[in-house]
Amino acid sequence: MSSKVHSFPFPVKEQAIDDLLRDVCIRKINEKDYSEIIDTAWNIGVKAAVELKSKHTLPYDFKKIATQEGLIIIDKDKDYIVGNTRYFSEFISGQSEITMYKKSISFWAETHQLEYATAYNYILAHEYFHFLEWNHLGLTSRKFQVPMIKLGQWSFGKTGIKAMSEIGANAFVHELFLGGKL
Numbered sequence: 589m590s591s592k593v594h595s596f597p598f599p600v601k602e603q604a605i606d607d608l609l610r611d612v613c614i615r616k617i618n619e620k621d622y623s624e625i626i627d628t629a630w631n632i633g634v635k636a637a638v639e640l641k642s643k644h645t646l647p648y649d650f651k652k653i654a655t656q657e658g659l660i661i662i663d664k665d666k667d668y669i670v671g672n673t674r675y676f677s678e679f680i681s682g683q684s685e686i687t688m689y690k691k692s693i694s695f696w697a698e699t700h701q702l703e704y705a706t707a708y709n710y711i712l713a714h715e716y717f718h719f720l721e722w723n724h725l726g727l728t729s730r731k732f733q734v735p736m737i738k739l740g741q742w743s744f745g746k747t748g749i750k751a752m753s754e755i756g757a758n759a760f761v762h763e764l765f766l767g768g769k770l
């Protein structure tokens with residue numbers, strides 16, 4: 589089981605580098621690999637969106653789509669802030685459960701000048717991508733591996749890059765709702 593809460597950038601590819609630079613593994617990643625990592629993750633999100641589009645008709649209502657897939661959506665009337673970060677939603681894979689923090693989402697909607705329902709749907713779609721990763725696609729974060737521990741020229745173990753999952757989820761939302769235009 590994995591629980592994942594996070595802040596939520598607007599889903600455009602230009603943000604992907606910021607996601608990557610914030611990753612805990614960033615110092616182990618070679619700068620020359622940044623664009624390959626971003627492209628790999630972004631393309632996975634786009635591909636998943638294209639597949640979803642082939643199965644569902646507009647408008648993509650993620651409350652309906654997610655519920656049909658057996659996901660439980662819990663709405664909490666809460667502005668969820670920890671330290672300096674506001675969290676909008678949380679996906680718990682083992683329980684196929686998504687929690688949506690409604691007051692946080694209203695702030696996000698206002699910041700990006702979106703209707704609340706639209707913002708809610710974008711954020712739920714983002715979380716739905718994580719559900720797809722866990723249940724169908726495999727984790728995007730594992731598509732590029734970096735050494736877990738690096739001591740001089742020696743590397744031990746391998747770990748994925750969590751930011752890739754976020755980049756994939758943002759690409760998924762972008763492709764579905766923003767017409768796939770950059």
Ligand SMILES: [Zn+2]
Pocket residue numbers: 594714715718753754757
């Ligand atoms: Zn996410």
